[in-house]
Amino acid sequence: MFDFLESGQYDVLGAFWVTVQLTLYSAAGSLIWGTVLAGMRVSPVPLMRGFGTAYVNVVRNTPLTVLILACSLGLSQTLGVNLGGDTFKETGFRLAVLGLTAYTGTFVCEALRSGINTVPVGQAEAARALGLSFFQVLTLIVLPQAFRAVIAPLTNVLIALTKNTTVAATIGVAEAALLMKEMIENEPQALFAVFAVFALGFLVLTLPTGLLLGWVAKRVAVKR
């Protein structure tokens, strides 16, 4: 039943490695971008608050496929923005990371904002009374505590991101979902076995992530 795996024709591990790379780059990118967005949404400047709110509500309500296709068809093919890549393989990967970061950043932002709400107002007031600026209050007092509170929700975002990387197949990034399409095209007699292989692959990626970060979340949570 699984003999198509032994033909050596399909590099399943290689494809999943691209999935892992996509996930890691986008996770790093969206953590940074999401933190910036969260900072904007709680900042005292109305313009920044407005931008943060508008961005989050527009981007998170846009289907990811549309975002990633827009990156490829719009940015790259029509406007010629290739993010420094020479081949479609490179540009596709970079555009996918861009799209995934833009999308996942909004979820990171909202998770963080909920974390910021767990920090008692008195802490920020005390910090401000000591003469710290807004930026200092945020980075020294509020965010460190907020992050520790939101590891569990961020884990969900990370797991969703891992699975969302399959959308990159839309613009031809050679990750797991694209290989699955090839295998379905070539091995229609083993359709369900092919599905099983890829379902298992994603379980292997996401289950340990959930378990590990669940444990971390318990360890670092601020006990109040």
Next chain:
Amino acid sequence: MKISKAVAAAAAAVALALTATACGGSNDKAASDGGASGDAKKDKIVVGIKFDQPGLGLKTPDGKYTGFDVDVATYVAKELGYQPDQIEFKQAVSAERENLIANGDVKFIVATYSINDKRKEKVDFAGPYFLAHQDLLVRADDTSITKVEDLNKKKLCSVTGSTSAQNIKKTLAPEADLQEYPGYSDCLSGLENKAVDALTTDNSILAGYAAQEKNKGKFKLVGLSMSNENYGIGLKKGDKDLQTKINAALKKMVADGAWEAAVKKNLGPANYKNEPAPQITEGS
């Protein structure tokens, strides 16, 4: 009180969904039964085609179906005893074709379905009714590609996971820069914007795009025969009776000139030089 209301609402929704699916299921079953019992009660026949391939199988915005595959399907259905208004077309996406047939959702599939051994493990074929080759579509003024080797320095576009895309990557031109998109129309805009140099797949499909009214004069086929694709009509494994009937219908279609006329009508405007109708090889 509030909770029980919510639960009741949810239960109602579930029940509604269940009855809805049950209805769909029984309708489908009736339709396929009608097809299976053949002469007894001829109400409807369900045929799988592509909905998104101009020139071959296309669902137009006003709900009509056009293309060469549609014409073949209509002719074959007529030979099986169904009038055009008794045919129900169902979309047969590439990855789902085998299951549609195996589950009895469709009677047969006419959808640029290349005959090969792996597919024959799941379904049987009648035909072939058409011989296509993998080819390239380029901008009308582009003369830089004359042979397969030229592709190694070119930017190509094809459909994600398709056989054509795999052929390029593995054997034909491994060094070519290949962009994969979900559909051929996504590639066309890139081709027009010069972001890609060529679009590759079966020449019949390419001819269909080139022949479209809005694309007239913009693109041309290069005419490289990079592979042989024998399109067959997919049907349930072991249904020898239907296979024989469809083969007979195809032979008749070629003999009375309807085949040639259908090719000319659907693919002709692209100056497509079609192969003569292939010999029937499937079945006895």
